Amino acid sequence: MDASAPATTAPAVLILLGPPGAGKGTQARMLEQRFGLVQLSTGDLLRAAVAAGTPAGKQAKAVMEAGDLVSDEIVIAILRDRIAEPDCAKGVILDGFPRTTVQAEALDDLLAETGQRINAAISLEVDDAAMVERISGRYTCATCGEGYHDSFKTPAKAGICDSCGGSDFNRRADDTAETVASRLAAYHAQTAPLIAYYEGKGVLQSIDAMGEIDSIAGGMAGIVSRAMS
Numbered sequence: 001m002d003a004s005a006p007a008t009t010a011p012a013v014l015i016l017l018g019p020p021g022a023g024k025g026t027q028a029r030m031l032e033q034r035f036g037l038v039q040l041s042t043g044d045l046l047r048a049a050v051a052a053g054t055p056a057g058k059q060a061k062a063v064m065e066a067g068d069l070v071s072d073e074i075v076i077a078i079l080r081d082r083i084a085e086p087d088c089a090k091g092v093i094l095d096g097f098p099r100t101t102v103q104a105e106a107l108d109d110l111l112a113e114t115g116q117r118i119n120a121a122i123s124l125e126v127d128d129a130a131m132v133e134r135i136s137g138r139y140t141c142a143t144c145g146e147g148y149h150d151s152f153k154t155p156a157k158a159g160i161c162d163s164c165g166g167s168d169f170n171r172r173a174d175d176t177a178e179t180v181a182s183r184l185a186a187y188h189a190q191t192a193p194l195i196a197y198y199e200g201k202g203v204l205q206s207i208d209a210m211g212e213i214d215s216i217a218g219g220m221a222g223i224v225s226r227a228m229s
């Protein structure tokens, strides 16, 4: 945790905005470790609901496979439950939420109830054209969630996770070239307007997210340090 962060302030709330493949999950994991925050990914929560076969998961499955957005009602309910859990008192990095104006307004209401504020909404700026290659080659360690890519980041020893030594890896069902087009379209139609929404609130920060993961992480850490102080 950043020792310079005052202990008495309300828990930090950071939002990561950016199209699928921009690196939100990778950067959120790095920030989580560096600042002692909790990564809260609605995509991960929905995939867990699908795997568990909950009523919400059953409704979300086909929508996710088509690359469309799950209904605001379902996503807001899932987020509301998760953010109320005790570990989130450390502060959260919202990865993939909000994705619509309705969700952004629901988040504002939720934070107002708990006396919290948004420290920063960080927009990861990337070229759409590069996202298809990024997404179609990515996979994660099934044990610890470390992210890899067929071209950009392979494990040092083939088939063995650098972080935990695990040997099982997952590829997401929706990480296909066909679905990426729908997901990018959903981002531009429904999520990109949130950049102006957060700019209007004075909390928007932007970062060029086309470079090396570590140098982007350095820039992100600078933004987050300033936003938390």
Ligand code: AMP
Pocket (backbone or CB within 6 Å): 020, 041, 042, 043, 044, 046, 063, 064, 065, 067, 068, 069, 070, 071, 072, 075, 095, 096, 097, 098, 099, 100, 103, 174, 183
């Ligand atoms: P992600 O892991 O963030 O790429 O999300 C994977 C899929 O889950 C998306 O393509 C959507 O179908 C669904 N999803 C995740 N977060 C949201 C959200 N905030 N609102 C609506 N759908 C979402």
